[in-house]
Amino acid sequence: MREVFYSKAVNEALDEELSRDSSVIMIGEDIGCYGGAFGVSKGLWEKYGAERIWETPISEGSFTGIAVGAAMMGMRPILEIMFMDFVALALDQMMNSAGKLHYMYGEQVTVPMVLRTPGGAKGGYGPSHSQMLSNLFVGIPGLKVVAPSTPMQAKGLLKAAIRDPNPVVFIENKRLYPQKGEIPDGEYLLPLDKAEVLSEGTDITLISYSSMTPVCLAVKNALKPHGINLEVVDLVSLQPLDTDTIFASVRKTGRVVIVEEACLTGGVGGEVSALIAEHCLDSLEAPVIRVGAADVPIPSSLDLEKIVLPQADDIVQAVKRIREWT
């Protein structure tokens, strides 16, 4: 095992897959000598050249469609969308082409593409550069959606996503890029449809993904001295949801807090909550509580941003509430 940054784990997955399979290409803005806005694609253009790393003009609507067309013809394009907020411009091709073509064209084509994009707030980027739009894609049939929280998950999932015959939305996170974690030395792949119990516990289940998972783990450590033993389940895959793992944890603890960086309304947390209510009502000892961003755009001011986004203390309060429920 060795320790790498989350951004490096992503970079290694790209590098290894580009080298393994000549049909893998990258498409995106400033992914040439600049190495991508967050440096995640650094070194790939130098190594693989402009015939594999297609640096585009600022035209998300078109180059997302280009990825679809190339994928239909046997290539494996990886898109880099600079900030998740910009997926709005790529959405038509993702929902009307990528997600639909295999089904609507009678299974004559596959669309093996990956849309990589960093979601979430990094601190002060403001309304057009900070949103976690995980909810946007999960309601579109035909798309797989993953949101890794650790370097380990990031590398193994991205490699699997690139090899998957379906379009995969791969949600990275700006706040996670500089976080470190251990990964194996050799090659490994992770399944795209499995949640991960990151830390076992007995009292309450915290369910989260992406940037909120490290926060949940920190809350677990902080509450341990108070005699509260939290279980932390990382969803990893948002579409499909790994209900087996989720339900098993809920049945064990009977108490659940769902934590996400996205807005509460219409979010993945709501979907998970509904599934738990449908399938695990007998096991529940308290209502399922969701913690997420307020339903407002993400403000630029660091102080305002903090008010809008879920904080560790919000999770602590939710844990207290649920613990005291009788």
Add this chain to the structure above:
Amino acid sequence: MQLSTDQLLDFYHLMVKIRSFEETLGSLFSKGLLGGTSHFCIGQEASAVGVVQGVRDTDWLVSNHRGHGHLLARRLDVYRVMAELLGRETGYCFGRGGSQHMCSMDNHFLGTNGITGGGIPIAAGAALALKCQKSDSIVVVFFGDGASNQGTFHETLNIASLWKLPIMFVCENNLYGMSNPVKCSVAGGGRIAPRAAGYAIPAQTLEGRDVELVWETTRQAAERIRNGGGPELLELMTYRLCGHSKSEPRVYRTREEEEQMAKFDPLVTFPKRLLELGCTQEQIDNAANSARQMVEAATQKALQDKPGDRQVALSGVFAKEEVSK
């Protein structure tokens, strides 16, 4: 290049097949046997046949919502096209796609597309794949004057030009996007070809109802593109002699205009030209009759087929393995 008598008669046969197919759809609609909507290309058959026959069968086609002409000019099986429209399991896409979402990879037909302008970047992506794979095939993408107002058109022309992609942009300018006349939607006088200049793409405007001219122009452009010359754009001036979809009342134009335009109906003008070129009336009639009979037989056969079941409706969202070429 000179077209042989056989080729000329074959073009006419294909044009009648397209017309007859859509007239049949019209009667199926009125009998309530067909659901949804459908966009006919009545009056535009020459541009479909001229372009599709002007490229190789191994070149890839991407079409739009008005795609029956493109599908049949590529010689997809009329029976399976009809079955798809009728929602039968035997259709090219099991009835999941219908008129606006039909694909046949065996025919190098990458699909009709229900999103105006949606097929344009997909076609460029296919061209990028061909370039990466060092193929000598090219991609032809059909779209309308209306689609040339979408961002995808402009973004894709720019990228295709920068990357020198092997793609032919074919705009069928039929003077209207639904009800919207080009004079009101395309700034600068309603022509699309001049727009290509902004992206350093060679473009020409030509009479799209002259199948021989369309064929010859396409053939020459295709060879230049195939030889690495980069993208080109053809603007084919044409006219749809029917409503935008199914049977809409066409309140946005006059009956006089339509009568005037009907004189240029390629199915009226081309048989006269065939006589001039030395074809006999009997040959011409045979080409037309055989086309109509094929459509009739295909329709009767497709009507007997059954629609898909729950399995067809609920499966196939995700692929287990890659199936593209």
